[in-house]
Amino acid sequence: MSVQRLCRITELSELGGGAFQLWFEAGEMAGLAQPGQFVHIQCGKERLLRRPISICGRRGDELRIIFDLRGKGTEWLSQRTAGECLDVLGPLGRGFRLAGRRILFVGGGMGTPPLLWAAQSVPEIAEAVLAFRCADRAILIGEFEAACEQTHITCDDGSLGAKGFAHEAAERLLAAGKAYDGICACGPRAMLKAVAETAARYEVPCQVSLEERMGCGVGACLVCACKTIGADGAEEYSHVCKDGPVFDAERVVWDE
Numbered sequence: 001m002s003v004q005r006l007c008r009i010t011e012l013s014e015l016g017g018g019a020f021q022l023w024f025e026a027g028e029m030a031g032l033a034q035p036g037q038f039v040h041i042q043c044g045k046e047r048l049l050r051r052p053i054s055i056c057g058r059r060g061d062e063l064r065i066i067f068d069l070r071g072k073g074t075e076w077l078s079q080r081t082a083g084e085c086l087d088v089l090g091p092l093g094r095g096f097r098l099a100g101r102r103i104l105f106v107g108g109g110m111g112t113p114p115l116l117w118a119a120q121s122v123p124e125i126a127e128a129v130l131a132f133r134c135a136d137r138a139i140l141i142g143e144f145e146a147a148c149e150q151t152h153i154t155c156d157d158g159s160l161g162a163k164g165f166a167h168e169a170a171e172r173l174l175a176a177g178k179a180y181d182g183i184c185a186c187g188p189r190a191m192l193k194a195v196a197e198t199a200a201r202y203e204v205p206c207q208v209s210l211e212e213r214m215g216c217g218v219g220a221c222l223v224c225a226c227k228t229i230g231a232d233g234a235e236e237y238s239h240v241c242k243d244g245p246v247f248d249a250e251r252v253v254w255d256e
Contacts, residue, residue: 002092002218003029006085010062012078017137018068019110020078021056026063029090033063035118036095036184036209036246040217041065042087043073051077052214052241054114054186055091063090066113066139092217093245096207098122100181104173104204105148106195108166108187109133114209115186116140119147127180128152129173131166131187135159167194174202182207185249196249206249212240219243227253 011023026033033055040050051073057064067074080086096118102125105115112130119126126148132138133156144151153161154169162169166187174180185195186209199206215223219242226244228251230236235253238244 001032002090003027003032004087004089005029007063007088009080009082009084009086011082012080014078015066015139017139019066019139020068021064021066022077022080023059023062023064024086024088025061026088026090027061029088030058030061030063033058033091034095035098035121036114037091037093038114038245039063039065039088039090040092040214041077041089043076047073047076049073049215050089050217052092052217054209054245055117056113057117057120064117066110068110089217093241094243096184096209096246098184101125102127102180104129104170104178104180104183105144106166106170106183106185106187106191107131108191109137111185111187111191111209111211112140112144115184116143116147118184119144125149127173127178129154129166129169131155131169131191132160133157165194166191167198170195171198174198174204180204184246185209186211189254192249192252193254196252196254199249207246208249208252209245210240210247210252211245214241217241229253 007024105128183206192208212224215221219239224240228238
């Protein structure tokens, strides 16, 4: 179930590295939201298409989103002030299933924000691998460290944590004998494919949150169609906005 409403901004600040965080009063939308879902925001009346942004957290009847500047829409959003209202549709999509005693969260870049609320919601043990291009682009590390038993940081250039990529850090943990009931990943498609392949080798169930351009956000258009494997084993097209954004990794056809 989703609702559309005007939501008052309560806080907007820059996190660094071009990322912004925004809290807004969501009313009944907050109670409906689950980790891994997203909201669809109208960014200026002159732009017909809304901007999909993952939900990063909840505080009472407020929701938190984190975004970076990717175009005119997010630039407009970054220039709002507390007290202004946003036209928001949400919560949308299917979120993470957080079953199991120990869950590993693997995030890359701006794929880390939707994993934070999920990690905070794990009833027992959460562990995280966070990958960034460089130290200047790192975000939310302190909050992950507070939510997780262990947080492992990697950077492409080695400027923070270990040098390397997210799937390499995840594989080191698995190869060392770490046992996980599941892996939840969000980030660039190439990273998700590599994490999915690693999880498959170690026979760990894996969920991935896909990112695609969206039009309507409710499955009525075909903008965010992605190829998946159906229940009968045949390839089919799914909507990231409605059937996802979270999918079982084994269902995704990576080489389209």
